[in-house]
Amino acid sequence: MTPALTRKTALLLTVSPLLWAGNAVVGRLMVGAVPPLTLNLLRWLLAALVLLPLGWRVLRIGGPLWPRWRRFVLLGGLGVGSYNSLQYLALQTSTPINVTLIAASMPVWMLAAGALLHRERPRPQQLAGAVLSLLGVVLVISRGSWDTLMQVRLVPGDLYMLVAVALWALYSWMLARPSDDSAREWHWSEFLLAQIVFGLMWSTLAAGGEALAHGGSVEVAWSLPVAGGLLYVALAASLVAYRCWGMGVAAVGPAIAAFFSNLTPVFAALLSAALLGEPPQWFHGAAFALIVAGIVVSSRR
Template sequence: MQHRLSVRTALLLAVPPLLWAGNAVVGRALVGSVPPLTLNAMRWALAFLFLLPLGWRALSRPHEILARWKYLTVLGALGVGSYNALQYMAVQTSTPINVTLITASMPLWMLAVGFLFFKEPAHRRQLAGAGLSLAGVALVLSHGHPERLLALRLVPGDLLMLLAAALWAGYSWMLARPPASMQGEQRPQWNWAEFLLVQVVFGGAWAALAAGVEQVFLDPVPIVWSAGFIAGWFYVALAASIVAYWLWGVGVATVGPAIGAFFINLTPLFAALLSAALLAEPPRWYHAVAFALIAAGIVVTSRPARR
């Protein structure tokens, strides 16, 4: 059952966007130092080592995992194996601000996936909030000139992030609406670390496969080992993976993915601040207006309905 948005839950859902904004900025900063798919595989390999002391008990009961391998395979592919890989690929040709603003289309994907695959109807407030967020996306893609949308040509990174947003919507709905084997008494007694570790096992396998294809067929740049690279690697593995995924899972389970999606839209604000501070990529005026539209979408969607 979903509950009304409380201050505590709002704070829980606000932390992952900050950490994920840092993830986009770090990915941009490491362009040329590590191939994107290899970075994703390295990220989750290190996250696995961090999680292992906390979640090893889940691996000691392999029959519980094997009985749910279909669900876990898809969940790992969407949340660990594909979304982050696509984001690291996106920042090769786009900026962290643009990449994170494009994820503001997330509410639309959440509503579409919920309606098509989970029979969840969309309410007027959700549609209105999604419309405001979409207006913000259109503004940033047109660089503040809406008439340019008619002749808009997205860079590859923008298209990759649209795909990533759609896949993340599927991941969030699978967390909120799991199959019978993951509900009630049938659900294994996994705590957050154990469940995330299981996801990393399956998602990490997808990430490793993608990195192998990259190394063999795509002629990637070599890894440039440095203190900055190692610091960035530890950040994306610990903060942007373990901490962010844990808080996101708790928040989405409480209020549902439709409301949770609007908090992802805080990521562009944090990305703009971090990019200006660390990458010398200051935000433009249309970024501020786009964020205002996105914030309005959060307010409209999270307001309780009138009785």
């Protein structure tokens, strides 16, 4: 029986997409002020420091984390290290609307990862939904122009985001198929902190490579807006959004929560219009409709 969707749960599941849309807009605003891979490192370093008083027990020597360190190296690399770094790289040349719309194509990548890695055969409804979602992504990449699609001129940011979504699908399947169930009993702060700690290793390597590519150092144009943006992505888009999402999913399950995740492009379009002067185009609305239709179709039984 499907749990009832209360107003409180609906609010929790709406807050997360709103905060993640804000993350995309802030990432766009940071272009030129903070290098993207450095931004990702600073974001999760600050988030770890804030989370440490709550989840420090998971890092104790002899604790339950260390026998599973290989698993968390992958989780941290895919979730904290790769996805977020690629998203900030994507925002260097793409827009928050495009980035969040491409991210909303997740059902395609989820089905592919499940079929290839776990032999989860998709149902016909899921395949139909995946086609609709993929059409939405193609519409975003082509900018609504058939000539552009035929020329296959992709903005580098669009390609970065496609790779990021594929890696997030792998990350999600790792969460859904844990090697054991004991980690499910951890406090949410412990589970997230464990991922962040190992993700910081990957983020540090990526930021180091970015520094080498810029002659051995990177410059951050510190200012009050930059500091405020960093606080937002570290606290609101990371800790608050993850916590609200976890509580919402626990209340009604992932099937209902998935519909709320597709509010992110809508919020990104509204925030971009208000803050960046980038009003949404007709193809953004059409692509969003296709992606939502794909998810609705794929979830029908």
